[in-house]
Amino acid sequence: MQVVIDILENELIENYPHILEILLRDQTTQKNIFWATDNYEHLGDSYKFDSEILPDLITGENGNVIMPRVQKQKVLQLSRSKEMAEVFTPSWICNAQNNMVDNAWFDRADVFNKEIVLENKTKSWETTKEKIIFPKDKTWKDYVSDTRLEITCGEAPYLVSRYDTTTGKFIKIEDRIGLLDRKLRIVNENVDDIENWLKATQIAFQNIYGFEWQGDNLLLARENLLFTFIENYQFKFKNEPTIENIKNIAEIISWNIWQMDGLKGVVPSSCKDKIEETVELFEPTPKTKIKKCPGCEKQNIKRHNGVYCNIMDWEINKPIRFIDLLKN
Numbered sequence: 001m002q003v004v005i006d007i008l009e010n011e012l013i014e015n016y017p018h019i020l021e022i023l024l025r026d027q028t029t030q031k032n033i034f035w036a037t038d039n040y041e042h043l044g045d046s047y048k049f050d051s052e053i054l055p056d057l058i059t060g061e062n063g064n065v066i067m068p069r070v071q072k073q074k075v076l077q078l079s080r081s082k083e084m085a086e087v088f089t090p091s092w093i094c095n096a097q098n099n100m101v102d103n104a105w106f107d108r109a110d111v112f113n114k115e116i117v118l119e120n121k122t123k124s125w126e127t128t129k130e131k132i133i134f135p136k137d138k139t140w141k142d143y144v145s146d147t148r149l150e151i152t153c154g155e156a157p158y159l160v161s162r163y164d165t166t167t168g169k170f171i172k173i174e175d176r177i178g179l180l181d182r183k184l185r186i187v188n189e190n191v192d193d194i195e196n197w198l199k200a201t202q203i204a205f206q207n208i209y210g211f212e213w214q215g216d217n218l219l220l221a222r223e224n225l226l227f228t229f230i231e232n233y234q235f236k237f238k239n240e241p242t243i244e245n246i247k248n249i250a251e252i253i254s255w256n257i258w259q260m261d262g263l264k265g266v267v268p269s270s271c272k273d274k275i276e277e278t279v280e281l282f283e284p285t286p287k288t289k290i291k292k293c294p295g296c297e298k299q300n301i302k303r304h305n306g307v308y309c310n311i312m313d314w315e316i317n318k319p320i321r322f323i324d325l326l327k328n
Contacts, residue, residue, distance in 0.1 A: 009055075009058045009066065010059050010060070010063040012223070013055070013059055016243060016246055017243070018247070019243075019246055020055055020059070021055060022247065022250040022251060022254050023219060023222045023223060023226065023250055023253065023254060024053055024054070024055065024219065025254045026258070026259055026267075027254055027255050027258065027310060027311075027312070027319070028258065028267060028309045028310045029307060031052055032052035032053050032054060033052070033053055033215045033218055034049075034050055034051060034052050034215050035047060035048065035049055035051055035053060035215045036049060036050075036214050036215050036259065036268045036269070037049065037215070040065065040216075043062075043065070047065075049269075050269070053215050053216075058219075066219060066220065068163070068165065068168060068220060089157055089158075089165070089166070090164060090166045090167075091157065091161050091164040091165070091166075091177060092115070092122075092123040092124055092125065094158050094161065094177060095113065095115065095125050095161075095177035096115055096123075098177055098178070099111075099112070099113070101148075101179070102182070105138075105146070106134070106135060106138075110128065111128065111132060112127070112132070112177065112182055113125040113126055113127045113128055113175075113177065114126045114128070125175075125177065127174060127175045132185070132186060132189060140186050140187075140190045141200075143182075143183065143186055144186055144187060144200055144203055144204045144207070145203050145204075145207055146207060147207045147208075147209070148207065148208055148209070149208075149209040149210065150179070150210040151210070151211065151262055152211070152212060152213070152262055153210035153212045153217075153257065154212060154217045154220075154221065155217055155224060156178075156220075156221035156224050156225065156257065157178070158178060158179060158210075159178045159179050159181075159208055159210055159221075159224075160176070160178040160180050160181055160224050160225055161176040161177050161178040161181055162176070162227060162228060162231070173232060173235045178228075179208060180205070180208045180225065181228065183207075184201065184204055184228070184232045187200045187201055187204060188235070188236050194237060197237075198245060201229065201232070201233075201249075202248065202249070202252065205225070205229070205249055205252045205253065205256070206252055206312075206314040207314075208225070208256060209256045209257070209311065210256070210257045211257070211258050211259070211262060211309070212257070212258075212259060212260075213260070213261060213268050218257065218258075218259050221257050222250075222253050222254065222257050225253045225257060226246070226249060226250055226253055229241070229246070229249045230246065233245070252312075252314075255311060255312040255319075258309055258322075259309075260309045261306075263301075264295060264296070264301060264304050264306060265301050265308055265309060265321075265322055265323035265326075266304050266306030266307055266308050266309060267306060267307040269306075271296050271304050271305055272293065273290050273291065273292050273293065274290070274291045275288055275291075276288070276289045276290075276291055293305045301323055301326065302323060308323055309321070309322050309323075310322070
């Protein structure tokens with residue numbers, strides 16, 4: 001029997017109080033993330049492009065408003081693919097590309113799994129069962145603290161692979177292939193007591209980043225990371241993490257998985273044209289001139305007048321602008 005994944009915000013509220021509010025928070029604007037899509041405007045003014053995503057809009061009777069892409073209507077899938085270049089990648093491709101990252105890091109192939117072709121000619125992978133061995137000049141702690149970023153992350157299939165985003169099929173913890181999944185496998189293999197496991201897991205989450213334009217995808221990505229933490233804790237300790245542990249991870253996620261226009265480094269659609277009025281002698285009416293955002297006009301990422309996005313530098317525990325990390 002194939003298990004198909006879904007995340008229900010009603011269950012999130014019922015089982016983990018106040019966590020949804022954290023996952024909806026935009027740490028740059030100190031407001032909630034917003035829809036940034038017209039796909040929901042038929043539901044009312046609160047669902048328009050620039051409206052914040054509030055808990056009551058996606059819970060209660062609205063509990064099925066946001067759903068993984070595989071469960072959205074085909075028409076909507078095609079529309080978003082065309083208008084927003086929204087493409088969701090099969091897990092086997094995510095795995096193959098993530099393997100390339102690890103091949104370079106470990107300086108050897110097939111560390112976490114071996115890519116295979118099934119009898120039906122589809123591609124998959126076979127998980128390495130043995131404990132991961134590290135190069136002489138690197139340790140498991142180096143791997144956990146090595147920073148990874150997924151751009152335009154959608155539901156974050158490169159970071160966590162709870163399910164295949166193209167089929168909805170649930171993937172067992174031991175067979176997951178995301179960049180964070182791999183870090184957590186390493187933590188699970190090398191740490192047995194809860195306190196040190198939580199510390200190592202926090203470091204793993206602090207070193208995983210991703211940004212996304214559309215608010216619904218962003219929330220799904222954040223939820224997928226949160227449930228990855230909960231499921232790994234249950235897998236390791238056969239018990240539920242405390243609400244404080246969950247809140248701590250949710251706070252990290254709200255900083256590290258953020259809403260951004262990846263081409264501009266700003267909150268989506270925050271750049272504005274300015275209207276300037278000049279009054280000339282002997283002219284009865286002022287003249288108006290539209291002054292475009294200099295960054296948009298010159299295609300210069302450092303000169304936008306929009307709201308530049310902040311992320312957290314966990315080493316100094318202070319927010320920094322994402323664009324300040326980019327080379328000139």
